[in-house]
Amino acid sequence: MSSPFALHTLLEFHDCDPALLKDAEGLRPVMLDAVRAGHGTVVAEVFHNFSPHGVSGVVVIAESHVAIHTWPENGFAAVDIFSCSSALDQVKIENCIRLGLRASRVTRRTLHRGPIEPTLPVASEENGGHP
Amino acid sequence: MSSPFALHTLLEFHDCDPALLKDAEGLRPVMLDAVRAGHGTVVAEVFHNFSPHGVSGVVVIAESHVAIHTWPENGFAAVDIFSCSSALDQVKIENCIRLGLRASRVTRRTLHRGPIEPTLPVASEENGGHP
Numbered sequence: 001m002s003s004p005f006a007l008h009t010l011l012e013f014h015d016c017d018p019a020l021l022k023d024a025e026g027l028r029p030v031m032l033d034a035v036r037a038g039h040g041t042v043v044a045e046v047f048h049n050f051s052p053h054g055v056s057g058v059v060v061i062a063e064s065h066v067a068i069h070t071w072p073e074n075g076f077a078a079v080d081i082f083s084c085s086s087a088l089d090q091v092k093i094e095n096c097i098r099l100g101l102r103a104s105r106v107t108r109r110t111l112h113r114g115p116i117e118p119t120l121p122v123a124s125e126e127n128g129g130h131p
Numbered sequence: 132m133s134s135p136f137a138l139h140t141l142l143e144f145h146d147c148d149p150a151l152l153k154d155a156e157g158l159r160p161v162m163l164d165a166v167r168a169g170h171g172t173v174v175a176e177v178f179h180n181f182s183p184h185g186v187s188g189v190v191v192i193a194e195s196h197v198a199i200h201t202w203p204e205n206g207f208a209a210v211d212i213f214s215c216s217s218a219l220d221q222v223k224i225e226n227c228i229r230l231g232l233r234a235s236r237v238t239r240r241t242l243h244r245g246p247i248e249p250t251l252p253v254a255s256e257e258n259g260g261h262p
Contacts, residue, residue, distance in 0.1 A: 005202055005205075005207065005209070006200065006209060008141070010139070010242065010244070012244065012245070012246065014246055043177075043179050043187070044177040044179060046174075046175040046177060046189070046191050048174050048175060048191055050193070056174070056191050056195060056196060058177070058189045058191055058196055058198070060177050060179055060187050060189055062181070064187060064200055065187060065189055065198055065200075067189070067196055067198070067213070069137065069195050069196075069213065069215065069244075071136055071245075074136075074246060076136070076245065076246050078136070078137060078213075078244045078245070080211070080213070082198070082200065082209075082211070084200065109242070111141065111240070113141070113143065113200075113209045114143070114202075114207065114209070115143065115145055115205060115207050
């Protein structure tokens with residue numbers, strides 16, 4: 001079995017600040033600051049407000065991408081951190097986003113991506129908060 | 132248990148055309164045509180060539196996003212289809228990308244996203260090819 005090419009972390013942030021979740025301009029610095037704190041190199045970014053509410057944001061980085069989709073009415077945001085580089089500090093990025101969104105709870109799943117066996121271990125963790 | 136907010140399909144395409152995988156300009160129409168074939172509404176898109184090779188591409192759509200990362204030297208591409216709308220035809224998008232990349236094999240995992248139980252069913256399928 002060959003090594004995975006990338007590590008993909010799927011995060012669900014609960015009980016976030018609803019005002020922030022509906023504000024693309026407010027979310028942009030939260031996500032960009034988090035990526036940079038995790039030593040990511042920003043290549044391009046798109047943040048889009050949907051009507052009546054909700055934001056989709058994607059930051060393409062030299063290491064792959066970080067994406068967010070929000071549901072302000074539920075205080076909920078789904079975030080993906082996809083990285084082909086072990087130098088990207090995914091824990092740091094997660095913690096920065098969690099603080100930025102003022103989330104009270106996070107659910108985390110970590111998957112391998114690449115030409116590997118289809119049945120992969122999926123690590124789930126709730127009430128995360130890395131030390 | 133509440134319903135998921137989004138359906139997230141993680142695809143691994145194997146034995147693709149390596150020339151296409153290193154060409155951001157060639158990949159762009161493959162991805163955009165696939166999204167449109169699946170009734171997705173394109174909001175923004177970014178395709179980026181990395182040195183010495185490899186492409187990252189993200190299409191932000193009204194229904195969420197579709198992303199691709201490629202490893203031309205391995206004939207491999209990882210694709211995500213993240214959709215908050217059941218109207219998006221993810222099967223159609225997958226099949227279009229598979230044809231466009233000339234992939235001989237695809238591995239598929241489907242996950243729910245949203246404020247749901249952390250331990251979710253993960254559907255894996257190999258040698259996919261929807262009928």
